[in-house]
Amino acid sequence: MEIKSLHHVAIIASDYERSKEFYTQVLGMQIMQEIYRADRQSYKLDLAINGQYLIELFSFPAPPARPSRPEATGLRHIAFAVDDIVKSVAYLSSKKIESEPIRIDEFTGKKFTFFSDPDNLPIEIYEG
Incomplete structure (x- = not known):
C-alpha cells in the first residue's frame, strides 16, 4: 500500500x-x-x-463524550500550519479563544501552541 x-x-x-x-x-x-x-x-x-x-x-x-486529556488513547490532536504564530494567537484571542503559551519544538526549532474547538478537541497551530 x-x-x-x-x-x-x-x-x-x-x-x-x-x-x-x-x-x-x-x-x-x-x-x-x-x-x-x-x-x-x-x-x-x-x-x-x-x-x-x-x-x-x-x-x-x-453522541457520547470521548476522553481527550490528559493523553488519552486515540487521536491526540489535529494540527494546522500557519505563517505567523504570534499573529494567529492574537487572532484567536480576539475571538475569545484561549491558547496555551507558545512553545518551541525541541527537534525543529519551530513555534507551536494548542487551543480547543467547541468540544474541547485539541488543535495545534504550527509555524512553518
Whole structure:
C-alpha cells in the first residue's frame, strides 16, 4: 500500500451549529457541501482549506463524550500550519479563544501552541 496524502479528518460535534460556526467563521474553512442524512438524523459538512478537502464535520443525536486529556488513547490532536504564530494567537484571542503559551519544538526549532474547538478537541497551530 502506498499512501499518497491525508484525505480528511472526521469530527463529531456535540453542537453542530456551534462547531460549524467555529470551523467556518473562526478558522475560515470553506464549505464544500452540506448534507442532511435523515435516516441518521445527522448532518455531514465537508470543509476545505485553500480548496483542499480536509474535515468532515458530523452531527448525531446525543453522541457520547470521548476522553481527550490528559493523553488519552486515540487521536491526540489535529494540527494546522500557519505563517505567523504570534499573529494567529492574537487572532484567536480576539475571538475569545484561549491558547496555551507558545512553545518551541525541541527537534525543529519551530513555534507551536494548542487551543480547543467547541468540544474541547485539541488543535495545534504550527509555524512553518
